[in-house]
Amino acid sequence: MAHPTSSPRPLHLGVDLSDAGAHPAAWRTHGSQAQRLFDAERLQHLVDTAQRGTLDLVVIDDSFSLQPTRSTTLRGRLDAALVAARLAPRSRGIGLVPTVATTHTEPFHVSKAIATIDHVSGGRAGWQLGWSSDDADAGHFGRGAALSEAAAVAEAEEAVEVVSALWDSWEDDAEIRDRETHRYVDRAKLHYVEHDGVHFAVKGPSITPRPPQGQPPIVVRVGSDESFGLAARHADLVRISATSRDEALDLRLRLRAAAAAAGREPGDLRVLVDAFVVTGPDQASARARLDLLTELEGVRWDTDSLTHVGTARELTDTFLSWWEIGAVDGFVVRPSSLHTDLDVLVDGVVPMLRTARAFREHYNGPTLRDQLGLRNPANRYAAIA
Amino acid sequence: MTTPRKQVHLGAHFPGVNNTTVWSDPRSGSQIDFASFEHLARRAEAAHLDFFFLAEGLRLREHKGQIHDLDVVGRPDTLPVLAALAAVTDRIGLAGTINTTFNEPWELARQFATLDLLSGGRAAWNLVTSSDAFTGENFRRGGFLPHEQRYERAAELVQVARALWDSWDDDAVVAHARTGQFVRPGSVREVRHEGPHFQVRGEFTTPRGPQGHPVLFQAGDSADGRDFAAATADVVFSAHSTFEAGKAFFADVKGRLAAHRRTPDQLLILPATTVVLGATAQEAAERSHEIRLQQVPGPTAIAFLEQVWGRDLTDHDPEGPLPRIEPDVENLDITRGRVRHVKDPRAIAGAWRAQADANGWSIRRLVIEVTSRGGFVGTATQVADAIDRHVQEDASDGFILVPHLTPAGLDDVFDQVVPLLQERGSFRTEYAGTTLRDHLGLTRPAPRNTRSYADRALVG
């Protein structure tokens, strides 16, 4: 299959906006604004910063359960989809990607929520597909015991198929406003999805017209064999964890092969590795920042992916070296402390990546698909007609 | 001594998916683009309205087994639109209709707590209870809930939601960097609920919002619905907008409060209404008639009759006389996904035929007449007087204004009627507070007594 090697493969950058940063003690460091953790304007400011760096997207993680006491002292979270919607009207270019889990939420509700974030943002929604095998989550809903990882992923796969069909259940030109016949819609362009599966039966159509991107990009985090398969079959953007370039390269190639085996164009897959970062103007001060965080938390920081402690220059070099050999298409940066490391990413790393002609100077267009270099997919129902 | 004037409360309803909304007018804008929502919310806020309001329906309406295509179809999801509006407004309340049958309390409670936090205390939830199997076909449990249990489930759902909102103390988040204490010990308590509809257990994820609880609206008209409102709601969204019907409804619902040890000022009654203005009464009446013609084009009139007749009437001329054929009483769910109860179709058909014959009305004219909901038609002064009279004389506590045009259909009301209400001293000229509870004069729910609660619910 021909791959356009002549045009440079763009590098993609996302940032995870969860909590006060990826380090559990981030909220205790100077400038964290921990008192304002649930304040929309704090989040808006972070998105403004990410947008200044023309980053592809921000991820807002979520869970139905409170942070477990063993992992951090921080407590509390907001509904991620609503946070994404709140951030939409006053941002441009940047993708807004909330986690929404399918284990306890109806696919019909997921579909219209993400579609609506896409509408209110002018085509910048993504969906980080979540699922839960957590006992605490199951207890909040009281409908039975928690699922196994495999069962939860299988249900998520069915949910993503339903959600995706619902997004297509309106053709783009279904609204006709025909004054002659007095018809507002052409109902031949509205489709019952008639899903009758193992976990769900959903009639459709959606109550919400097709989102501007057609299909908002689906983000899947790979952490098991089951989620690997789900990602290969359904993800537009795959988040992987890898501690070495070779490991990432191997995963990316295997994902692309699995996508191809599932009948997909492997070039449509964007593979981004999680990158935990602790920055400083020099090595010693970056180390000192991590030491302080470790001291506050009382335990060593336990990360499961690429972890960088050092300067913006060194981080840029690491990014370039992973990206140039094709180990990844980009990075989802997990700043140890959002208020410090995000600024360094945007004002330090991004300009150097631009100088290296590895990263965009301007947004490619208004939508998240534009940033990811993915075309809007055709509507499955229109294609049949 | 004169008693202080009752204050009028006003909401701005985004145009819905029924034939009140005129989409065929050249001025009619998008029902989907965020700019339309932003226009109405910002204009309403500039006029100091209490809140912006969104309706909801979880299945597209059908008529004769097909999607009903004559009215507006489709809308974005309620809560994300309200969250987005929080970014472009500062004071106006953000009220959203959310069904209690096809949702779970844990998820709704955190969504509304989130909206309240993201908007600085402006969230409101209009609880609706539709439980029909038709709507259920979009959800995994289908039409699982018997009609007579819809308010039982709603009441238990609100009870759980309140327990979740109260499970965080208002001052739980201290964020003491030095000591590492993010929440005060004991300030976040586990909730355990075992009931017929819900078994819920766990520590809630989201801090208590600025309002404590979002403002709760209720919109159902049955005796059960009215009791539920009297027991639970802060606001009733009613369809009784005429003066006489309004007074009767007002007396009925407020009369139910004492049984729940509540006082009349704890529940506001806000009927939906429309407004048509003109420089003279005559001009307003003409404009109103033109709007009715736009709202009821021929095919809409025929489809309306078909709901009563239970059969296809497309071979009838909407400008001609009413059908002589009798209704098919076996086929009363010809239209699905909207609230309408046809009790005795033969009697209705007979009465309409007689009415049309006596007045020489066509099908279309008959439908225009019988579907007229009243609403205020007149000069700005007449409309302001009428709104004020309804409120001062206890036919309502204000209104939810439903425009017929998206997005600018209420601009004239904001520009012409609101200032007159302000001159009369019946409507605010500035927002006195920051939350929707402040605007509506509702007290903030007290946090649960921590000590006795902690005895029952131990944190793991």
Ligand SMILES: Cc1cc2nc3c(=O)[nH]c(=O)nc-3n(C[C@H](O)[C@H](O)[C@H](O)COP(=O)(O)O)c2cc1C
């Ligand atoms: C003024 C008014 C507005 C309503 N709006 C909605 C709505 O937006 N969505 C919905 O699903 N139901 C809506 N309903 C329906 C009610 O919530 C309720 O489900 C229905 O009236 C049946 O309950 P009842 O038998 O108590 O009337 C509305 C009802 C009234 C009176």
